[in-house]
Amino acid sequence: MQGKSAARKAAQPTSLEIAHLAGVSQPTVSRALRGSPMVSTATRERIRAIAEQLQYSVDRNASSLRTRQTRTLALLIFEDPTPDDSLINPFFHSMLGSITRACAERRYDLLVSFQPRTPAEHSDREYGRRADGIILLGYGDYHLYRPRLDALIDSGVHFVRWGQVQEGQPGHAVCCDNFQGARDATAHLLDCGRRRLAFIGHASSRYPEFFERYRGYAAALAQRGLTVDSALQADAISTEEAGHAAALALLERQVPFDGLLAASDLIALGAMRALREHAVAVPEQLSVAGFDDIAAASLASPALTTVMQDTRLAGEILVDTLLRLVRGEAATDRVLPARLVVRASSAPVARRS
Amino acid sequence: MQGKSAARKAAQPTSLEIAHLAGVSQPTVSRALRGSPMVSTATRERIRAIAEQLQYSVDRNASSLRTRQTRTLALLIFEDPTPDDSLINPFFHSMLGSITRACAERRYDLLVSFQPRTPAEHSDREYGRRADGIILLGYGDYHLYRPRLDALIDSGVHFVRWGQVQEGQPGHAVCCDNFQGARDATAHLLDCGRRRLAFIGHASSRYPEFFERYRGYAAALAQRGLTVDSALQADAISTEEAGHAAALALLERQVPFDGLLAASDLIALGAMRALREHAVAVPEQLSVAGFDDIAAASLASPALTTVMQDTRLAGEILVDTLLRLVRGEAATDRVLPARLVVRASSAPVARRS
DNA sequence: TCGTGCAATGAATACGTATGTGGCGGGATT
DNA sequence: AATCCCGCCACATACGTATTCATTGCACGA
Numbered sequence: 001m002q003g004k005s006a007a008r009k010a011a012q013p014t015s016l017e018i019a020h021l022a023g024v025s026q027p028t029v030s031r032a033l034r035g036s037p038m039v040s041t042a043t044r045e046r047i048r049a050i051a052e053q054l055q056y057s058v059d060r061n062a063s064s065l066r067t068r069q070t071r072t073l074a075l076l077i078f079e080d081p082t083p084d085d086s087l088i089n090p091f092f093h094s095m096l097g098s099i100t101r102a103c104a105e106r107r108y109d110l111l112v113s114f115q116p117r118t119p120a121e122h123s124d125r126e127y128g129r130r131a132d133g134i135i136l137l138g139y140g141d142y143h144l145y146r147p148r149l150d151a152l153i154d155s156g157v158h159f160v161r162w163g164q165v166q167e168g169q170p171g172h173a174v175c176c177d178n179f180q181g182a183r184d185a186t187a188h189l190l191d192c193g194r195r196r197l198a199f200i201g202h203a204s205s206r207y208p209e210f211f212e213r214y215r216g217y218a219a220a221l222a223q224r225g226l227t228v229d230s231a232l233q234a235d236a237i238s239t240e241e242a243g244h245a246a247a248l249a250l251l252e253r254q255v256p257f258d259g260l261l262a263a264s265d266l267i268a269l270g271a272m273r274a275l276r277e278h279a280v281a282v283p284e285q286l287s288v289a290g291f292d293d294i295a296a297a298s299l300a301s302p303a304l305t306t307v308m309q310d311t312r313l314a315g316e317i318l319v320d321t322l323l324r325l326v327r328g329e330a331a332t333d334r335v336l337p338a339r340l341v342v343r344a345s346s347a348p349v350a351r352r353s
Numbered sequence: 354m355q356g357k358s359a360a361r362k363a364a365q366p367t368s369l370e371i372a373h374l375a376g377v378s379q380p381t382v383s384r385a386l387r388g389s390p391m392v393s394t395a396t397r398e399r400i401r402a403i404a405e406q407l408q409y410s411v412d413r414n415a416s417s418l419r420t421r422q423t424r425t426l427a428l429l430i431f432e433d434p435t436p437d438d439s440l441i442n443p444f445f446h447s448m449l450g451s452i453t454r455a456c457a458e459r460r461y462d463l464l465v466s467f468q469p470r471t472p473a474e475h476s477d478r479e480y481g482r483r484a485d486g487i488i489l490l491g492y493g494d495y496h497l498y499r500p501r502l503d504a505l506i507d508s509g510v511h512f513v514r515w516g517q518v519q520e521g522q523p524g525h526a527v528c529c530d531n532f533q534g535a536r537d538a539t540a541h542l543l544d545c546g547r548r549r550l551a552f553i554g555h556a557s558s559r560y561p562e563f564f565e566r567y568r569g570y571a572a573a574l575a576q577r578g579l580t581v582d583s584a585l586q587a588d589a590i591s592t593e594e595a596g597h598a599a600a601l602a603l604l605e606r607q608v609p610f611d612g613l614l615a616a617s618d619l620i621a622l623g624a625m626r627a628l629r630e631h632a633v634a635v636p637e638q639l640s641v642a643g644f645d646d647i648a649a650a651s652l653a654s655p656a657l658t659t660v661m662q663d664t665r666l667a668g669e670i671l672v673d674t675l676l677r678l679v680r681g682e683a684a685t686d687r688v689l690p691a692r693l694v695v696r697a698s699s700a701p702v703a704r705r706s
Numbered sequence: 707t708c709g710t711g712c713a714a715t716g717a718a719t720a721c722g723t724a725t726g727t728g729g730c731g732g733g734a735t736t
Numbered sequence: 737a738a739t740c741c742c743g744c745c746a747c748a749t750a751c752g753t754a755t756t757c758a759t760t761g762c763a764c765g766a
Binding site: 378419 | 713715716717723
């Protein structure tokens with residue numbers, strides 16, 4: 001019988017044991033370790049020393065049960081609809097890293113889950129119980145997850161969403177300045193001497209982030225007195241394959257263009273593959289810029305000009321905003337700056353012609 | 354006063370409330386929902402219906418406190434010593450995804466943490482308390498984390514490690530067949546008509562995975578009657594920068610080579626950048642192969658020939674092995690197959706010369 | 707008819723922590 | 737010098753669940 005639970009963990013010390021050793025009661029130990037002023041400095045230090053020596057650590061379950069706080073945040077990442085089952089949007093990797101770090105610094109645990117895009121309000125509630133709050137990460141068709149947000153509001157679960165900040169959306173959101181970033185990138189392409197700029201990515205309010213980027217693209221064109229040509233826009237979700245397909249579609253239209261702004265780096269990389277297949281030289285014949293600055297952007301050849309989102313800052317803002325909500329404090333939506341990173345894919349047209 | 358805890362979550366129903374509604378005692382509810390045969394079918398169904406209707410879910414904290422099981426696994430990812438703070442080894446992203454999925458399928462939660470490489474046995478114990486078991490992910494200098502493994506053994510925490518399976522290592526490990534993979538890749542480079550093959554990556558037992566790959570490389574050469582030339586080996590950890598630097602070092606030695614096996618894709622990509630800078634054409638003048646098959650490998654140009662590790666399978670095996678240990682069952686180390694993926698970077702030398 | 711045993715349930719309790727409340731003693735206040 | 741107050745601590749209890757043990761009722765066999 002004893003064999004089954006063989007390698008049972010060594011019993012961890014409890015606050016009661018420490019109490020016995022210190023010659024005080026268990027509540028005093030609890031208070032001392034939490035730094036309560038009700039305990040004299042002398043006993044507090046004595047208790048601390050014993051706890052240290054025994055490598056005591058508070059039982060999170062018991063503590064959570066009593067305080068109703070889990071000191072855990074949940075991160076729900078919406079899966080991208082990619083055929084490759086392990087391929088998550090690389091941009092989210094970066095976010096995952098920074099969120100993890102931000103949580104650790106604030107002594108919170110992080111529960112991570114990849115979520116199917118299908119509505120699953122029930123599972124959201126579950127996570128709401130296990131964590132003090134939820135961070136939602138994902139972009140794509142807004143209509144798909146809107147019901148989930150409403151359900152979260154209803155169940156009173158605290159949450160923050162990474163995604164376009166806009167009026168009338170449920171809950172709180174943090175995003176980077178998609179409009180500004182895209183405008184800067186577009187202006188840069190124009191500065192490179194390009195005049196006919198294509199845009200690949202959805203340009204509909206169903207995809208708020210992409211739509212903002214599209215608006216930034218249009219604004220930059222307008223600022224130079226250029227008009228948007230709908231023949232130079234093609235829809236694509238944020239995958240390499242979609243970018244590839246959309247670029248092919250553009251090429252088939254036979255409408256000439258000399259610059260390309262992709263709504264994400266994955267799209268840009270897919271588009272560059274299509275261009276290569278059609279022997280369009282980047283950046284000699286055509287300048288390309290993306291968005292996100294995923295790792296592959298700087299590794300690509302030519303290295304991809306893109307708009308960098310400060311994921312480190314984003315992670316911290318997300319976590320801090322959520323913790324404010326958890327503490328019942330006021331929180332606001334946040335728009336973070338986006339920064340243009342110029343690389344080889346957008347080299348200016350040679351001036352000496 | 355009430356303002357602070359304003360958006361308090363709606364109080365969740367408890368087993369006691371269900372008991373009242375069903376006209377039974379709380380223990381009966383607990384038994385019924387856990388499927389105990391001690392409860393008659395009639396009452397069980399009645400209780401189930403009420404629980405369903407109230408959207409009841411067991412309080413994980415209370416349950417864990419009672420049963421001493423958290424139904425949670427912890428994933429500790431050793432940070433790579435990269436200057437870029439959000440750049441985690443891309444291969445691990447893939448593993449993270451598959452581990453997350455494997456946990457979800459088995460109804461386990463996953464606690465994710467990125468760990469500094471500095472010894473932190475104390476934090477390991479912490480995670481051991483919060484989770485039923487720990488998955489360790491990381492490669493690099495084995496000497497650095499060996500003490501952590503020993504400490505884990507001492508504290509009786511269940512854990513599985515992703516890393517080279519070898520004799521005399523503490524705990525259980527799962528890895529892919531690094532030797533076979535590297536041998537296949539090397540044989541492929543030879544099949545491409547290359548004869549002087551370089552190897553970039555540590556070739557020391559301090560780095561067990563890389564060492565296995567090096568051994569595979571050497572074995573493939575030996576099989577064709579070729580000898581290993583130490584002038585064609587350069588050390589590198591698994592970063593793009595290290596690969597770049599190592600390739601430059603190789604080039605400076607002025608020892609000619611026409612093929613290159615990198616111990617990881619990141620190294621290979623860095624090396625390809627160095628080659629490009631030195632106007633060495635890949636694959637025309639030199640064939641390159643990597644290891645891991647990270648996302649960037651297929652996006653690179655030329656697309657990188659590499660050895661794919663089946664991360665989906667790996668995640669499942671890791672989780673299953675760990676769960677066996679948790680249940681007190683016997684578990685064994687596992688070596689998973691590795692599969693060569695041929696892409697453009699290794700194109701064979703033209704036959705018609 | 708009465709005991710025997712099993713099936714089904716309730717009562718009691720423990721898991722480890724956090725906190726409201728009561729009590730004890732000593733210094734300050736009058 | 738008696739009172740009051742406050743610092744410091746112990747006692748009791750609750751969080752929600754899972755399990756051990758006692759209890760009830762009922763069918764069955766002798």
